[in-house]
Amino acid sequence: MRGETDHEIATDSAVRAAPAIASAQAAKLLPHSRFGGPIPWVIAILIALVVLAAAGGLALRNLASNASADLSDAVTVQIIEADSAARQERAQAAAAALTSQPGVSSVRVVPPEELAQLLEPWLGSSAGSADVPIPALIDVELASAASPEEVAALQAALDRAVPGTRVDAQSAWLRPVYDALAALQWLALALIALVAIATAAAVWLAARNAFTNHRETVEIIHLLGGTDGQITRVFQRAVMREAAFGAAIGVAIGLAGIWLLGQQFAALDSGMVGGAALGWGDWIVIAAIPVAGVLLSIITGRITISLALRAML
Amino acid sequence: MTDRSGEIVKFDNVGLRYGTDSEVLSDLSFTLFPGSFYFLTGASGAGKTSLLKLLYLAQRPSRGSIRMFGRDMITLPRGDLPDFRRRVGVVFQDFRLVTHLSAFDNVALPLRLAGTSEAKVLKTVTEMLEWVGLAHRIDAIPATMSGGEQQRVAIARAVIARPQLLIADEPTGNVDPEMALKLLRLFEALNTRVGTTVVVATHDVHLLKKVPESLIMRLHRGKLSDPTGALRYPPARTTRSPSKAFPGTPPEMGARDAQSTDERR
16 A cells, blocks of 8 residues: 555645745736736826825925924014004013013014015005004014913013013914815825725726636636635736736826926925925835835735635635 | 545435525435546436536535545535645546646646646656647647547646546547547546546446446436446446557556555555
8 A cells, every 4th residue: 555655645745735836837827918907007097196195295294394393483572552663662672571581592673674575565665654553573582382381471571571562473373374284184195095995996896807707717726726825826916917017107107296296386486385395204105105005906906816715615 | 545444435315406496416325436437427417517516526515425535525624625626637528728828738737736846847747748649739729729639638637646536527528439439548547557536427328338347327317326336335346457548657657656556456
């Protein structure tokens, strides 16, 4: 019976491991689509959208972060007084009072000419007229961020020295802008999540179709002793190939879109827009998008094929 | 791996129905022994293909017990089925070749699924295709091959991994009488030289006479009858001479296997 035992050992050792089919041979098991199907192109469009949405979201985050950093430690003091001479006198007194306050790093009374220049777009040439009562403004830089307690302490000090002044944290003026930027960031995130779901759904449909189209081949491989793992890997290779092709096209389209938008915004020559520039970390996140897209496609394809195989004996 | 009792397959009171229809197979109880040659006969619609599906593990029965290679196939986890399917070679009635693969790649499939090295695949498959007379058609895809050529590719694929059980469903239904006889002699060679248990389903009664010592199981409306004692224990079987239609020992089936066949007998 030695021969039979040898046969058993050979058979068992050959089948237990359920090895992967060599790459070149596995690739042959499903006919190549030559990227003629819609899936690589659907993935390309979805990846391009994600790249644009991510770039937009990251730029908005940078913009909000830079603007917030610039303004978070600044407060403005307004002195409302109809008589211009008295207004300037009270402004100097308030500046002197502020200089002696703890936590104040610099105090600057904004010259009336500078104020008139700032208001000229709205009030016209009459902005500089003595007939228009413009409040005196004092820019105050603090050593740290202007917390509500710190603003209240400054207000109390000024009330004692120069009654009738008003202290505002500059960041409070931009609160609605920050809120809008935050909403846009959430919108970008939601768009990315939706596109990820759409990508998974597209891959799921494609994998189901591929499985249905090649069901006969799958059944033959099953009956010849192919394992679910071997069959899944064959489909996974096809999904990976199509997804990688689509992701490469998509990221190229997305980067071209970012470049075009960057050129448009750069033409605005605005300091605020400059704060939205993408950093190295942002580019790494963008570079990870096609990789994540391919991984998502592979995982979705694998799950889809595994579930379809489980329905077979 | 055969059962300790020497049985390769044992059906006990097996029934099969598809959905809620009536049973297509009823009360099947029989045993297949290593190294035996069986014909499964019956009119069209008698249930031959359904019985073969149970044998090549494409279907589970609705009732009864099936043991193969010493294991209970009813309770066998789905993940363990490939192990057992690799011990069964199948020649399907409609060949079931992978249409976009060449003759070579079709025959190589069982070896590649088992993780055989490409060097060995190349050698073994080339020899096997030469053995079945298709060396000149190695790169042909099924659509460009005749019915007989496709049948021989299917047979080469079924036997390339040295199965312990070979099942052929109407293997001569698509070929001319001369080729049918050659194919039958090929099965005989596998049976006598390698010790493969062979089950050939056919409704061609003339074919049965070509292998006079074979055992015959007859299906009629899903039930088995036993005209040659195939279902008795021990089965009524005599030793036969090796075939000469496909001369020589099949590739990769050398003296060791022939010796082991003799030992089993």
